[in-house]
Amino acid sequence: MKYKLSIIIMFFAIFISGCNADQEVTSDGLLTVSKITAAFSERGIMLEKSEQPVPDILTLNGIKPKLFKMTNINNNDTLVYVFDSYSERKEAVDEYKKRMEEFGKQFAKEAAIPYKYEAKNAIIFVVYSIEDIVSSDHQIKNIGDIVFEKLNDGKYITFRGEGTDWEATIEFKYYENKYTHENGRIGYDQFHWKQPILKYKKSNIEDVGKVSYEFTNGSCESSSSGDSLDQDGYIYDVYGGSGIGADENSVCTMTIRWNDKEETFELKAEQHGK
Numbered sequence: 001m002k003y004k005l006s007i008i009i010m011f012f013a014i015f016i017s018g019c020n021a022d023q024e025v026t027s028d029g030l031l032t033v034s035k036i037t038a039a040f041s042e043r044g045i046m047l048e049k050s051e052q053p054v055p056d057i058l059t060l061n062g063i064k065p066k067l068f069k070m071t072n073i074n075n076n077d078t079l080v081y082v083f084d085s086y087s088e089r090k091e092a093v094d095e096y097k098k099r100m101e102e103f104g105k106q107f108a109k110e111a112a113i114p115y116k117y118e119a120k121n122a123i124i125f126v127v128y129s130i131e132d133i134v135s136s137d138h139q140i141k142n143i144g145d146i147v148f149e150k151l152n153d154g155k156y157i158t159f160r161g162e163g164t165d166w167e168a169t170i171e172f173k174y175y176e177n178k179y180t181h182e183n184g185r186i187g188y189d190q191f192h193w194k195q196p197i198l199k200y201k202k203s204n205i206e207d208v209g210k211v212s213y214e215f216t217n218g219s220c221e222s223s224s225s226g227d228s229l230d231q232d233g234y235i236y237d238v239y240g241g242s243g244i245g246a247d248e249n250s251v252c253t254m255t256i257r258w259n260d261k262e263e264t265f266e267l268k269a270e271q272h273g274k
Contacts, residue, residue, distance in 0.1 A: 024085040024179050031122045031151060033066055033082055039150035046072045055106060061092035077127040086179050086189050089121050119151035120177055159252050161267035165202060168254050168267055171195045172246045193240045200233040211235060211258045217250040
């Protein structure tokens with residue numbers, strides 16, 4: 001299955017808020033190191049505290065990370081940063097972006113790459129050896145799911161619908177975590193991913209050629225062109241963006257074009273939850 005976004009991009013969180021000049025005073029469910037290690041443990045990934053010293057160069061926004069080893073999975077180094085607020089995490093991410101090359105040199109000598117995950121007031125880096133990256137795709141996704149579901153309180157909505165020639169499913173994954181500033185202003189940490197899955201219903205798959213489509217649900221829209229069906233008549237794509245993307249009351253409109261033909265139909269929410 002080929003996706004338009006890599007898993008790394010999929011799990012790169014965007015911080016949505018207003019001005020950060022005033023201080024946060026309350027946040028929903030701030031994370032601690034113990035909450036993070038417990039979430040991993042629930043999914044069978046054991047994080048054991050390492051006594052190995054952490055280089056000062058890995059400090060972000062004044063916080064030096066706690067270093068763990070994934071003792072039951074390749075002994076991967078795992079860096080856990082916990083900040084006092086969402087805003088401080090955002091500032092740390094901005095700092096990391098400026099220092100990515102410098103940061104990466106710490107792992108280059110070991111032929112390793114740090115993969116970044118963001119959750120509320122925390123940043124987690126899991127360090128993979130280059131040799132293990134291809135074979136670790138399932139592990140990377142599993143960790144991404146832990147961060148999304150357990151640490152970011154992620155939710156799911158599935159939309160389905162069909163026309164004469166096509167059927168479609170759009171799977172939304174999103175989180176929306178709230179915090180309050182000292183002036184009473186509400187801020188949100190939000191992100192969503194959407195995975196359209198299109199299925200050609202007829203048997204002449206080889207005659208379909210290139211496919212383009214677009215869909216909208218009122219709050220956001222996406223489109224694609226030049227897609228080809230796989231051998232089973234499916235198209236899989238993935239998109240990410242700010243905001244929650246949809247809710248269970250949304251109605252998506254899908255338009256598909258192929259071989260000078262066009263079909264439009266509605267998709268409605270069939271299931272949702274955590």
